[in-house]
Amino acid sequence: MTTIGWIGLGAMGGPMAQCVAAAGYPVSAYDVSLERARSLAGGDLTAVDSIRAAATGATVLVLMVATPDQVEAVLFGEGGAAGELEPGAVVVVMATVGPGPVESWARRLGELGVGLVDAPVSGGVARAAKGDLLVMVSGSAEDLAATRPIIDAMASTAPVVGPVPGDGQKVKVVNQLLCGVHIAVAGEALALADSMGLDVEATWEVLKAGAAGSFMFGDRGGRMVAGAFDDVRSALDIFVKDMGIVTTTAKSVDQPTPLAAVAEQLYLTGRRKGLGRKDDSIVYGILRGR
Incomplete structure (x- = not known):
């Protein structure tokens, strides 16, 4: 069964995570504001109190934080997610962070047997709440197949724009x-x-x-x-x-x-x-x- 870890529950990330949970996927979600995470919890969305807790046991880990430095810290900083993910898991980067960092994370995660799907979003808060986003998706065919149903729960349009992380x-x-x-x-x-x-x-x-x-x-x-x-x-x-x-x-x-x-x-x-x-x-x- 696909189990989702989620990092980042801001104005966009919160409703996106709720859309995934509403589609029937169990979501363990972390935000720097634990109060916000708890306020969004319900149904298949559970608030957790650390990055490690969100990543442990996750077959797909979705990152919806704001900056490249934040993604770096989430994945490879102290208490980061990369050390908790099992080989075969896939990280989905949905923030706008630029191609260079994504290409680097894909290489480093690949050394651990973890895939990366590059999936930045466009559409705004109202469309996020309705699962009506545009997602620009790139990655390997295997990783895309593993994450497609999850992305489709958030998006009305999610074209594959390239075969490697960074193209999105x-x-x-x-x-x-x-x-x-x-x-x-x-x-x-x-x-x-x-x-x-x-x-x-x-x-x-x-x-x-x-x-x-x-x-x-x-x-x-x-x-x-x-x-x-x-x-x-x-x-x-x-x-x-x-x-x-x-x-x-x-x-x-x-x-x-x-x-x-x-x-x-x-x-x-x-x-x-x-x-x-x-x-x-x-x-x-x-x-x-x-």
Whole structure:
């Protein structure tokens, strides 16, 4: 029987783990906030108090933490999961961490007889709760077969984008370049409308239905118009991290990304102003100097 260990129960990870448990898989879940883990427990989802406890006996270990350093610590730090996993187990990395780290973890886990599936996600909190995410999957055929039913419990779309771990991260880098630039330009466009004395909400309503519209203009633009910067669905700090991954990865292959670089500076400006935990739609307020 497939037994799931789960690390990371944040805004996305929590509902994702609940979707897997609702599909009938026993999930032993750990989060740095034990209180949060306990609040999500129920049915086939059990809260545990350590990384080792989540990994022990797991045939699949899902990681939904935020940064490469956190994944490194979870797997190979003191009390890490790698030492508890049995040969034949598979680790599923679902965070956006960049291709280089994933390739390294795959090699190191492989030496222990443990597989790795690279499966970064896109879609946001609301879609995570409905099991409606896009997951960009890569890995060996054997590891993908072992994890496919679990991934399908979280995703409406989960294409295999490559045969080796790291390929999923590469596609996610392209995804985040587009998302990060779209959010930034939505803020810039609406800030210009405001500066010209236009009714910003009316302008947004007109433009979102035309050729200038995009998912991010509709979604984040609506939050910008509403000033819903404290209703945090995706923190600005996430795009500080992700745009840094975009520009670093691009440099590693000598690819200019001038628009991504400018967007990254905008997100960094927001963090410097102490706005990192605000919703990323706060870029509108940054551009208006508010």
